[in-house]
Amino acid sequence: MKFVSLLALPLLALAPIQQAAAEQFTTEQLQHTAQIRQHAQNSELSWQLVESLTTEVGPRLPGTENDKKAVAWAKAQFERLGFDKVWLEKAHFPHWRRYHESGHILTPSKQPLHLTALGNSVSTAKDGLTAPIVLFETLAELQAAPAGSLAGKIAYVNYRMNRDIDGNGYGPAVKARSSGAVVAAQKGAIGYMMRSVSTSHHRFAHTGGSHYKEGVSKIPNVAIANPDADQIARLIALGEQVTVHINIQTEDLGQGESYNVIGEITGHSKPDEYVLLASHLDSWDLGTGALDDGAGVAITMAAAKHVAAMKRPQRSIRVVLFAAEELGLWGAKDYVKAHSDELDHIVAAAESDFGADVVYAFESNVHAQSLPIVRAIAEQLKPLDVAYIGANSARGGPDLIPFERAQSSPIFALHQDGTDYFDYHHTADDTLDKIEPHKLKQNTAAYAVFAYMAADAKDKIQAK
Amino acid sequence: MKFVSLLALPLLALAPIQQAAAEQFTTEQLQHTAQIRQHAQNSELSWQLVESLTTEVGPRLPGTENDKKAVAWAKAQFERLGFDKVWLEKAHFPHWRRYHESGHILTPSKQPLHLTALGNSVSTAKDGLTAPIVLFETLAELQAAPAGSLAGKIAYVNYRMNRDIDGNGYGPAVKARSSGAVVAAQKGAIGYMMRSVSTSHHRFAHTGGSHYKEGVSKIPNVAIANPDADQIARLIALGEQVTVHINIQTEDLGQGESYNVIGEITGHSKPDEYVLLASHLDSWDLGTGALDDGAGVAITMAAAKHVAAMKRPQRSIRVVLFAAEELGLWGAKDYVKAHSDELDHIVAAAESDFGADVVYAFESNVHAQSLPIVRAIAEQLKPLDVAYIGANSARGGPDLIPFERAQSSPIFALHQDGTDYFDYHHTADDTLDKIEPHKLKQNTAAYAVFAYMAADAKDKIQAK
Known part of the structure; x- marks a missing residue:
């Protein structure tokens, strides 16, 4: 594991950015990160979640009976998994x-x-x-x-x-x-x-x-x-x-109504600051929305749960399952409106909405002063075969577009291999069998590492 | 090319079966076979035929307007390609x-x-x-x-x-x-x-x-x-x-009517004896019947044409595009009924009805005395990476079942790789893009070699 060898080096030998990175996390926190990563890689939770959602609910076009069932399903899952706070926020869309x-x-x-x-x-x-x-x-x-x-x-x-x-x-x-x-x-x-x-x-x-x-x-x-x-x-x-x-x-x-479903792992010392893990709960009506975006729902819910299973970080982790993404990012837009005065509470936002193939690279879009934290996170993603892209110009997933427009939140991309994604995307063929369980676990582990570290870094990650 | 080295051996050194095989074909005939093989491998004809049938006609369920169009298409193609005789024979089926x-x-x-x-x-x-x-x-x-x-x-x-x-x-x-x-x-x-x-x-x-x-x-x-x-x-x-x-x-x-469409390359010395190259012209209505059995139609038509382009063999090559195979082999049954007194004129029958992946093996079901001819043909298929299966218990394609029951005709199988065939078979996804042109050419070359040699061997191949 990379962090062990890094910490074994005498501090003076570290380049300034590595030193700054090392200052953001204690040895204990890094050991903790490794445990979370390991735990997530071994857990069936994300598979169980996507299997349950796509089988028991299936397609979930905003406004349909199935959309209502999906909202109830998501709320019940957050509660079952022991999230500290679970709530719904209204979203409107053209039905x-x-x-x-x-x-x-x-x-x-x-x-x-x-x-x-x-x-x-x-x-x-x-x-x-x-x-x-x-x-x-x-x-x-x-x-x-x-x-x-x-x-x-x-x-x-x-x-x-x-x-x-x-x-x-x-x-x-x-x-x-x-x-x-x-x-x-x-x-x-x-x-x-x-x-x-x-x-x-x-x-x-x-x-x-x-x-x-x-x-x-x-x-x-x-x-x-x-x-x-x-x-x-x-x-x-x-x-x-x-x-x-x-x-x-x-x-x-006309106008339809649904809900962003939100589950929060509440931070122990800075509960108002939070990592936003995004995905969307709705899907098109043709397939069962397995790759788009049952996988993202499962990855983000399970990642936060895996962090919580170890200990609460300093800051909160808020998993938001957005409503009506497919019809025009309506849930995300309503969220940004409702939370416009507190978007700077978000210390890191990332969305999983690109299927279930592996995360191959990690990229930030943050203030330069926060790059040491980014580097430290990137180091902990390497054991998952996730490379670091240093361009610092990440775009988030579609639901993060309204957040990007508001320019208040640090944005992250956990780039997935999307080579085959558009073989299935928005078709009847987007079904559970297109997801490979080991790849889903790798995604979940990457999101868990990212969420924990962004929520538990010494300093708050700053937006550009 | 294998036959050259074989012929280069002193005849006395040959095992008896090899010697018997060598007696069935002259050096000139074997050179001829190599030319046909080469010509077929380089020709776009089979691709053009399957593209035309599946594009211009598309699905062709027996009894539909498209089935009539397919019959007209096939007749016109045989004529265009210069077959010596082209005719239709009625077939009936439950519509x-x-x-x-x-x-x-x-x-x-x-x-x-x-x-x-x-x-x-x-x-x-x-x-x-x-x-x-x-x-x-x-x-x-x-x-x-x-x-x-x-x-x-x-x-x-x-x-x-x-x-x-x-x-x-x-x-x-x-x-x-x-x-x-x-x-x-x-x-x-x-x-x-x-x-x-x-x-x-x-x-x-x-x-x-x-x-x-x-x-x-x-x-x-x-x-x-x-x-x-x-x-x-x-x-x-x-x-x-x-x-x-x-x-x-x-x-x-009720009862529907369609046609077996038949094109013949007439043999120069024994025109009543013939090689039967089978496939079926009809298809299910969901796809465009590319793999099942547009490919077979194209392979058999083109193979006979490639033989004829060189010279007429001793015996005839009769390409029969059977009607209403999908609904129960009706065209083949009617053919066997109509030709019941002359089924022993068939010197070799093979059907291409298993998609368009490569032919990987060749097998006969003939009288033991004809095995030297089979071996000689197998030798000429080796350059196409076609192995010889010596079990001599080949089953033909579905349309050959009525022929097998009649027990009058030597049956051959050009075994295709069917690993992926049932990914497409009888579904809407059986469309032209599932055919790889170079594999279609390999099939066509194999059928051309087989048809020419069976039609031009010194002796008539005998049924078991």
Whole structure:
């Protein structure tokens, strides 16, 4: 274990930053960290939690009965695990539901089309929408189409997401999801269709948030699976005019209500300062939300529990399971509003919302004076094969975006290997069997080490 | 190339069987074989054929418009490729259609259930079937249930298929598909559900043929995807009573008509004797029938074409694309009936119907006196990394079963690696992207070598 050899060095031999790091934690605290890490790596708790949530509740779209069950489940779990404080905070969001979706390619030959409505999409007519499609390779190509040129047509963006360990392919691809329907409607299209924001070669369509714009006609808005997109690309390459039939039935139910569910391990000497461990409790309705974000729920709950099982740190650890992330970070936004006068109480915030593959690197976004604490934490993550990224410009997970905007909280990233994440993300195939238990344990151990050390460092970590 | 070194040996040094093999083919014929092999390995033809069939026609359930298109496609391709004779032969089958399928787990929590109707299944009521399920781990367990014990229930068989290079897991698993609904109904069940006969861990349900029995109530008959089956197993392990809702709408349309499509390369000296290269043109309706059996169609058509591109062999090569295999080998049965007095004209029969992974072994089922020809062919398959299995007890593909029963034809197996085949077989995920072009070429080359040599050997291969 690295810290033993570090401490064995005479202090004078340490570089200044190492010395400063060593001053933040006693030998006892570091031994303690090692125990927590070991304990978390051996514990089945995070697996049990994600198994229970995804099996007994399953999909949990905000506002549904299952969402209510998930809130009750989370509260009961926090209580069962002996968190010192457990409470709910209201969150509001636009309540949207999916009832039916189906589709076919009609010409040149009838074939099923594996599609899904994008979140927030309006319905087609009861008996569906039939129209020829016009293919654009990118959203920019669609944007360049002349006004009115798509009258009576379905605009189709064929952009293929790139696979990447950090999910860097997602951002460029997701623009076509967020705003494609608006651009298409502005050109006169009566429907919008896109290749799924997905790296999967299986026949699953990927859902996700999308938006309309005031004053622009709201048109049905779907994504198709990659093999179906390949099929359409081949047909068009053959010179065929492809006509499709789409039937999606959805409903806008106005404002919905749910809850951020919060469990706190209360610090023994500075209880008002806290480490924020974030994840989101809601999921899309297609899968069971195992990777997105049952894993994060399980990792953060279990990590805090593992710390508490040893001893209470100086500061608190607050696990917040945010509501309605998928529909637009609504729980996180409401949290930031409700806690706006105390966001500087957060000494470290990190979110687990990128599946369940291993954490491979650790990065901060903190005031330079707090870097010695960061280095000391990084040292304790090394036995978990977590590298240190010294750029100090970490972005948190999606629920931390409102916190980043408020610029009051030190942000941390425990970078997960996301190479395969977008094979499952937002599809029916996001189910428990896609999680490997040993990887989940590694994540839990990394979050436990991080949470304990950030909560028990001599000094409070400062925001930039 | 192996044959060169073989021929370079003094003839007296050859073992008797090698000598006998050498007598079946001239040096020129063996050079010819090498050219055909090389040509097939370099040709894109089989890829072009499977791409065209699965893209332009797509799924082709017997009796559908797409099935008619497939027949027209196949006839046109044979003609385009310059086959000497091209004709259709009528085939009849029970015409069954799938219109709708959906399902949910209702208790303890509402969750989508990925299911598919098994072929031949009756519909549920218009608004579906809701009932608690009773789990049996095997068909044998269900068979052991007391009569009447399943009244008002859905019987559910949770048997999991094993992965195996030769697909040996399929047989034991498929019994629950063929006859499960009959056994369930005999115990009073109002519906039958089973874990898919599939090795996939993705959320695809596997369809396939199933049967009812005269005098036993016909109950709706579905398979669920493996992740859904895992979910139900977990819920039941938790002590939950699982109730499901199933809605399948299907139709029995009586007797349907389609065609075996046949293309022949006519032999120059013994045209009535022929090598039968089999595959089936129909597919299930969920995927595009790429692995099952677009690949086989493409491999056999292209193989015969590659032989013909060099020269006509002594005997004919008849490529038969059978109709309605999926519904019960109907095209093959009709062929055997129509050709019952000339099945001994077949000098070698092999079917490609096991996906598009590489051929790894070659096996015969012929009269012992013909084994020298088999050995000579095996020698020419070695450069393709195809091993020889000397057991001489090959079974052909499914369409060859009626031929095997007739006991008139020498049967051959070009064993493919089927390790991953049941990840896709009979699911929506059986699409073109699952085929690797270089493996398709290897298959095509193996069939071309086999077809040419069996058609051009000095002696006619004899049946056992």
